[in-house]
Amino acid sequence: MNQLEKLESQSIYILREAYREFKHLCMLWSIGKDSTVLLWLARKAFFGHVPFPLVHIDTSFKIPEMITYRDRLAREWNLKMIVGANRQAIEAKETFPDGRVDRIACCRSLKAEALKRTLSGEWPRLRYNHQTQQYEPDPYQEAYTGVIVGVRADEEGSRSKERYFSPRDRENEWDVGDQPPELWNQFKTDFAPGTHIRIHPLLDWTELNIWEYIQKENIPVTSLYFDRGDGKRYRSLGCYPCTKPVESTARNVAEIIEELKSGKFANIAERSGREQDREDGGTLETLRRDGYM
Amino acid sequence: MKHEREQMSIVIVGHVDHGKSTVIGRLLADTGSLPKGKLEQVQQHCARNAKPFEYAFLLDALKDEQAQGITIDTARCFFKTEKRNYIIIDAPGHIEFLKNMITGAARAEAALLVIDAKEGIQENSRRHGFMLSLLGIDQVVVLVNKMDLVGYERRVFEEVVNEYRDFLSQINVEPLAFVPISAREGANLASRSEEMPWYGGPCVLEIIDGLKKEKNREEQPFRLPVQDIYKFTEANDDRRIVAGTVETGKVKAGDAVIFLPSMKRAVVQTIEGFNEPTKTEVGAGYAAGVTLSPQIYIKPGEIMCRAGEPLPVVGTAFRAHLFWLGRHPMVAGKKYKLKLATQRATVYLKQIERVLDAAELTVDAQKDRIERHDVADCILQTVKPIAYDLSRDIAATGRFVIVDNYEIAGGGIITGSITDTDYIRAHVSEREVAWEKSNILPEQRASRFGQRPKFIVITGSADTLQGNVAKALEEKLFRDGHYVYYLSIANLLHGLFDAESTRDGDEREENIRRLGELARIFTDAGMIFITDISRLDAYEIDILKALNQPNEILVIDLDEYARSGDAAGGGSEMLLKRIEKLLYQQDILWDYSI
Numbered sequence: 001m002n003q004l005e006k007l008e009s010q011s012i013y014i015l016r017e018a019y020r021e022f023k024h025l026c027m028l029w030s031i032g033k034d035s036t037v038l039l040w041l042a043r044k045a046f047f048g049h050v051p052f053p054l055v056h057i058d059t060s061f062k063i064p065e066m067i068t069y070r071d072r073l074a075r076e077w078n079l080k081m082i083v084g085a086n087r088q089a090i091e092a093k094e095t096f097p098d099g100r101v102d103r104i105a106c107c108r109s110l111k112a113e114a115l116k117r118t119l120s121g122e123w124p125r126l127r128y129n130h131q132t133q134q135y136e137p138d139p140y141q142e143a144y145t146g147v148i149v150g151v152r153a154d155e156e157g158s159r160s161k162e163r164y165f166s167p168r169d170r171e172n173e174w175d176v177g178d179q180p181p182e183l184w185n186q187f188k189t190d191f192a193p194g195t196h197i198r199i200h201p202l203l204d205w206t207e208l209n210i211w212e213y214i215q216k217e218n219i220p221v222t223s224l225y226f227d228r229g230d231g232k233r234y235r236s237l238g239c240y241p242c243t244k245p246v247e248s249t250a251r252n253v254a255e256i257i258e259e260l261k262s263g264k265f266a267n268i269a270e271r272s273g274r275e276q277d278r279e280d281g282g283t284l285e286t287l288r289r290d291g292y293m
Numbered sequence: 294m295k296h297e298r299e300q301m302s303i304v305i306v307g308h309v310d311h312g313k314s315t316v317i318g319r320l321l322a323d324t325g326s327l328p329k330g331k332l333e334q335v336q337q338h339c340a341r342n343a344k345p346f347e348y349a350f351l352l353d354a355l356k357d358e359q360a361q362g363i364t365i366d367t368a369r370c371f372f373k374t375e376k377r378n379y380i381i382i383d384a385p386g387h388i389e390f391l392k393n394m395i396t397g398a399a400r401a402e403a404a405l406l407v408i409d410a411k412e413g414i415q416e417n418s419r420r421h422g423f424m425l426s427l428l429g430i431d432q433v434v435v436l437v438n439k440m441d442l443v444g445y446e447r448r449v450f451e452e453v454v455n456e457y458r459d460f461l462s463q464i465n466v467e468p469l470a471f472v473p474i475s476a477r478e479g480a481n482l483a484s485r486s487e488e489m490p491w492y493g494g495p496c497v498l499e500i501i502d503g504l505k506k507e508k509n510r511e512e513q514p515f516r517l518p519v520q521d522i523y524k525f526t527e528a529n530d531d532r533r534i535v536a537g538t539v540e541t542g543k544v545k546a547g548d549a550v551i552f553l554p555s556m557k558r559a560v561v562q563t564i565e566g567f568n569e570p571t572k573t574e575v576g577a578g579y580a581a582g583v584t585l586s587p588q589i590y591i592k593p594g595e596i597m598c599r600a601g602e603p604l605p606v607v608g609t610a611f612r613a614h615l616f617w618l619g620r621h622p623m624v625a626g627k628k629y630k631l632k633l634a635t636q637r638a639t640v641y642l643k644q645i646e647r648v649l650d651a652a653e654l655t656v657d658a659q660k661d662r663i664e665r666h667d668v669a670d671c672i673l674q675t676v677k678p679i680a681y682d683l684s685r686d687i688a689a690t691g692r693f694v695i696v697d698n699y700e701i702a703g704g705g706i707i708t709g710s711i712t713d714t715d716y717i718r719a720h721v722s723e724r725e726v727a728w729e730k731s732n733i734l735p736e737q738r739a740s741r742f743g744q745r746p747k748f749i750v751i752t753g754s755a756d757t758l759q760g761n762v763a764k765a766l767e768e769k770l771f772r773d774g775h776y777v778y779y780l781s782i783a784n785l786l787h788g789l790f791d792a793e794s795t796r797d798g799d800e801r802e803e804n805i806r807r808l809g810e811l812a813r814i815f816t817d818a819g820m821i822f823i824t825d826i827s828r829l830d831a832y833e834i835d836i837l838k839a840l841n842q843p844n845e846i847l848v849i850d851l852d853e854y855a856r857s858g859d860a861a862g863g864g865s866e867m868l869l870k871r872i873e874k875l876l877y878q879q880d881i882l883w884d885y886s887i
Contacts, residue, residue, distance in 0.1 A: 001578045003300050012580035013538045016520045020593060044567045047534055047582060049525040078527065154371060163396070181392035181618055181701050183399035183428070184692055186632050190699040204380075206371070217568060 004213055011038075011201040012045040013185060014164050015148065018199045019051060021189035022146025026082070026119070029054040031066040032237045033221050035150035036073075037210050038202055040219045042148075043077070053080040053127075055118060055144075059110040060090045061097055061239035069222040074128050081128035083135055084118025086110050097241040110239075119144045119196070145191065148199045154206045166198045167191060208260045215253045227251050299377035301504060304398045306384045306425070307407035308415035312438040315476040316407060316497075317370060317381050318348025323483035324498070326372035348476070376502045384421075391420070391666055392618045395704070398425060403432035403504045405497070410449050410473070411442045414457055416652040422457075423651045423668065426466045427616060427706065429688055432504050433468045436497065441475040445488040463654055470500055510577035514602040515542030516682070516690050517581065518634035519552070519595045534565050534582040535597065537635060540689035542599065543576035544583070549600040552591045553680035554607040555830050558600065559585040590754055590828050594636035596680045596690060605680040605690060610643060612709035613693075614684075616651070616668045619702030623663040623695070629702075633693035636679050639802065640695065643674040663703075672711060677802055677832060681707055717839045724813075725843070738819035742776045746816035747881045748841045749872075752829040753851030759825035762851060762865055767823050769869045775882060777821040782808065805833050809840025816844035821881070847875070 001009070018025055027042065027050075029035045042050045056070060074081040089095060089109045096106035117123035120143045127138035151162060163179055165187035180188040191197055202210075214221060224234045232245040250256045305313045320326075339346045370381050384397035398404060404425050408418050425433055435457060443449040450473040461468060472481055473492050480486035481496045495503075520537040544550065548561050564572045565582040575581040583597075598604050617623050623642055631640035648660040649668045663669045684691030684706035695703040739745050751763040760781060767779035782804050790807060808824055815822035826833075829848065838846045854868060876882045 003298075006578065009538060009578055009580045013520070016536055016580070020521050045536075045580065046523060046525065047530075047532070047565055048567045049523075049527055049530070051525060179393065179396075181704075182396045183694065183701075183704055184689075186694040186701060186704075188699075188701060190630070190696055192699050 004209060004216060007205055007209055008041065008044070008213070010204065011041045014187075014199060014201040015042055015045040017185075017187060017189065018146050018148055018165075018201075019046070022197070022199075024142050024144045025052045025146040025148070026055045026144045027052060027148040028115075028150070029056050029070070030150070030237070031056065031062070031070050031222065032150075033210055033214065033225060034152060034202055034205075036221055037205075037213055037219060038148065038150040039073075039077075039079075040217060041201060050077065050079055052148075053082045055082045055084060055125075055147075057111055057114045057118060058083050058085045059114075059239050060085065061095070061110075061241055063224060063234075063237065063240050063243075065222055065224055066237060071128070073220070075130065075133070078130065079128070081135075082118075082138060083126045083128075084114055084123060086114035086117075086123075089113075097239075103242060106242075119147060143196070145196045146199060147196060148201065150202045151200055152205050152207070152210075153203050162200050162203055163188070164200050164203055165189065166200065168196050168198055169194075208257065211253060211257045211260060215257060221253075225256065298373070299506070300380065301377060301403070301506065302380040302382060302401050303403045303405060303501065303504070304382040304384050304401035304430070305405045305407065306394060306398060306421040307436075308409070308412075308417040308421075309385075311407045311409040311412065311415070311418070312349075312476050313383060313407050314349035315347065316405070316436065316438065316474070316482070317383055318350070319476045319479055319482055320381065320498070321370060321372050322348060323479060324372045324374060374498060374502055379501065391424075394421065395424060395428065395616075395618070398430060399428050401430060402507055403434070403501075404430050405434050405436055405501075406468075407436045407438050408453055408457065410437050410439050410453060412439075413453060414460070418457070419460055419654070420652040420666075422461055422466060423464055423654075424616065426464050427614060427668065429684075429692075429706070431466075433466060434497070434500055435468050435471045437471060437473045438476055440473045440480060440489065441478050445473075445475075445480075445486075447489070447491045450492075460654075469504075470494060472497055472500065510541045511543050513541035513577075513687055514604075515544050515550075515597075515599040516540045516605070516634075516687060517544070517597040518636070518690065519591060519593050519597055520635050521593050522591065523582070532565065532584055533588055534584055535591070536580075536582045537597070538580045539575055539577050540634070541577050541687055542602070543574055544597075544599060545574045550585075550597050551600050551604065552589075552595040552597055553605050554678045555591060555595055555832070556607075557589045557591055557830075559587060559589050562586040590830075592830075594634075596634065596636075603686075605682045605687075606710040607678050607680050608710055609676070609678050610672060610674045610711040611681060611707050612646075612670070612672055612711060613705040614668070614708050615663065615671055615673075615695075615703055615705030617663045617665060617703040619665060619695075619697050619700065621697065621702075622665070623669075623697070623703060625661070627697075630696040631673070631675060631679070631693055632696060632701075633679060633681055634690050638675045638677060638679050640676075641674045642671060644672040646670040646672070670708075677836075681710075683707055683709065717836055721839050721842055735817075735819070742819050743883045744775055744819075744821065745881050745883075746819050746844050747821050747876065747879075748812040748816055748837070748844060748846045749821060749823045750829065750834075750837060750846065750848045751823070751825040751851065752827065752848060753855075754828055755851065756827075758851060759827055762849075762868065763823050763825040765865060766869055766872060769873065770821060770882075773873070775821060776819065777823065778815060779823045780808075780811065780815075781824065782826065785811075805836055806840065809837045812837065812841040812846075813844070816841060821876075845879075845881075847879075 027038065029039055039050065039054065073079065086109055094100050095110060096103050101109070118125055121141040125138040126135040129136050153162065163182045165182065167180065167188060182188070188197060224237060227233045227249045231247060231249055233248045233250060234243065235246045237243065248259060250259050305317060307313055335350050336346055339350060370383070372379050372381065382397040382401055384394040406418070406421060408414060437450050437453050440450065454471045472494060473489055474481040474497060476482060480488055481492065483496065483498050485496050517537045517539050519535055523534045523536055544561055546561050546564055549558065550561055551558050562584045564575050565584060566572060596605055625642045627641070629640050631638045645660060645663065647670050648657045648663060651666065651668045663671070682690040691707045693705060693707070694701045749766070751759045753759050763779055767777050770777040785804065785807055805826065808826070812822050834848055849872060873882070
């Protein structure tokens with residue numbers, strides 16, 4: 001078995017454990033390369049099917065191509081697509097792009113808060129109707145007790161301490177100092193009422209592994225990751241006011257892999273284009289505790 | 294794909310403050326493996342807080358950890374040598390975080406154990422050495438650190454080596470090497486130090502590059518712990534796929550397989566996959582899926598094995614080497630949940646043979662409980678049979694964890710199997726002794742009712758058919774003048790038993806036990822008691838039969854009936870008639886009742 005095969009096998013094992021153990025299970029799909037690889041791994045684990053809903057938190061500031069791509073794959077792969085948002089804050093323009101709050105507060109409100117209330121079922125969820133090709137209010141209001149997330153340990157400091165199955169309390173908080181033991185592929189699958197578990201099948205993957213796997217499996221990713229003629233591409237996707245493209249002429253997956261291995265990005269952190277990380281003292285810890293992905 | 298680099302994960306353990314984080318920081322820096330942003334980030338952070346930069350800070354990515362100055366959780370970092378890529382797992386040295394140390398160590402293929410030359414061997418130097426052997430990590434390299442603080446003296450190094458080697462030999466651990474180092478000065482880490490000419494061995498990086506990858510597990514007997522059985526009907530998919538990861542061995546399409554503990558047999562029809570060429574064989578390490586012929590009913594948790602190969606043990610008791618991490622001690626008589634490969638079972642601590650202090654290796658043979666951070670030799674007893682291997686034969690199916698109050702509270706390896714003591718039968722004989730007998734004899738009831746009591750269970754694999762047949766049977770017997778009562782499992786959960794009390798056990802197992810006990814009461818009252826349970830296996834039928842004693846049970850399997858050919862043309866009306874006829878033949882219903 002080579003390294004990619006090992007990573008794939010472990011991720012599939014984790015996905016199957018999650019599906020077996022959690023009745024109210026969903027997967028977060030940020031439309032980025034990591035969670036798209038995760039979605040692909042789910043199709044592998046369940047032999048072409050994705051038996052749980054995919055949840056996307058729409059901040060209304062996502063790069064438009066991301067939304068088009070999301071809905072295209074939802075259609076083609078017959079996904080149970082759920083969208084949530086902090087509509088109140090967006091309508092009241094309590095956002096960083098509107099100049100009313102700082103970056104961290106904006107992330108906290110449009111992402112962390114929206115995610116928390118969408119997962120708990122307190123705020124309305126929209127579900128993609130494959131017949132009408134429209135998003136409609138989702139009658140299903142149950143709180144999700146298992147949430148699959150595509151974080152990687154190599155992204156930044158706090159993520160390197162995550163478990164595959166990581167408990168969150170009622171307030172979505174992560175107690176870094178008191179995490180359950182995890183050994184021999186036995187995870188925390190028992191949980192008290194009101195708490196939920198975040199499941200991290202990609203924990204052991206690196207950015208390079210992700211791109212190598214995209215290449216091997218020929219997984220469709222959005223063209224935002226590639227240079228389309230202006231010498232710029234996105235290395236990590238987010239909201240357009242806070243995510244800057246990097247200078248790069250990589251036009252396809254092979255060129256990105258080459259760039260990561262030996263080129264200009266071999267020694268530069270992936271999230272260096274994310275402004276909110278910098279304001280949080282170089283770690284995402286403050287946001288992470290609040291449930292940020 | 295292009296040439297691929299090998300990857301290996303190594304855990305670094307040892308007593309608190311013996312310098313693990315400095316060793317890692319130094320390895321990262323000396324192999325040029327630090328991302329640019331990281332070093333600047335940490336240096337800026339140090340400058341802002343007016344403290345001198347140390348290599349250990351590179352790892353202290355979390356704020357509260359920096360405040361405490363100790364590693365609280367395992368963190369992973371990456372470095373590479375010319376030979377391969379490494380993941381270094383930094384495990385905390387503080388006793389309070391032993392569960393984090395275990396989490397980190399259980400993922401590793403080898404371990405670096407750091408001992409402070411000046412402070413010498415401490416409690417967790419010993420405890421961690423012991424835990425490594427329990428976790429099955431056999432490549433251990435001991436780093437005697439902070440040699441700069443003892444003037445690089447050979448005598449100090451050799452004292453530590455001799456003392457620690459003695460300790461390890463008591464637990465049968467033979468380390469690969471002892472290396473004198475100074476992580477702060479970079480001595481003997483990436484290159485050999487001029488300060489210690491008396492040391493003729495290799496430096497740490499050379500030793501690391503010489504570590505061996507795991508043995509090939511494909512040569513062992515085939516074990517596939519079943520995670521789930523999938524039947525996704527979307528897009529007209531009619532495959533019924535048994536899914537799980539192959540732990541050892543391999544299997545081919547056409548192979549005869551046997552599932553344990555149910556002992557059911559089938560033949561592998563296809564190896565399934567998605568977005569890959571069709572495979573006819575799958576081996577150790579792969580997340581697999583197979584279809585079977587015939588389509589037998591098995592449950593998640595069973596172990597799929599190959600007929601003709603050595604099989605796991607099936608039983609309800611085993612001897613184990615167990616470590617305990619729970620807040621509350623492990624005690625006899627309390628119900629715990631066992632997770633072994635993909636099996637889940639209710640388990641009890643049956644007997645403690647001895648409790649070991651993992652740091653001092655002192656033995657307590659009198660202890661009646663296993664406390665936090667203890668290691669014990671003990672006997673565990675499950676309620677229903679499970680399949681397992683001895684840890685020395687097959688590691689993956691010979692180790693387990695114990696869940697107490699939602700948390701993984703302990704783990705262990707199976708060191709011996711124990712002849713099955715029949716738990717249920719022992720319970721039934723106790724119950725019958727304690728049973729307060731009524732003044733009315735069973736024969737008196739029988740002659741009044743014109744029938745003998747019977748417990749009838751309708752089973753099968755359909756969703757609602759069993760219940761419908763059971764209710765129709767009740768109705769037919771009732772109309773024909775018999776004393777009969779139908780009870781569904783669902784009726785038990787709202788009132789007599791609350792749903793809460795089953796939360797940490799196996800729900801199905803518990804409901805079957807309850808039905809068996811209720812059957813004993815209803816049949817004692819002289820009734821024909823009918824229920825339906827889907828997909829009963831032979832073991833569950835045995836349980837119901839035992840619990841219903843001294844009265845009789847009749848199990849009707851609708852799947853078998855459908856296959857028998859008797860079903861043709863008759864429908865369920867015919868089935869009910871046949872059951873009633875059978876009851877007359879068995880002298881349950883009496884002809885001369887008026």
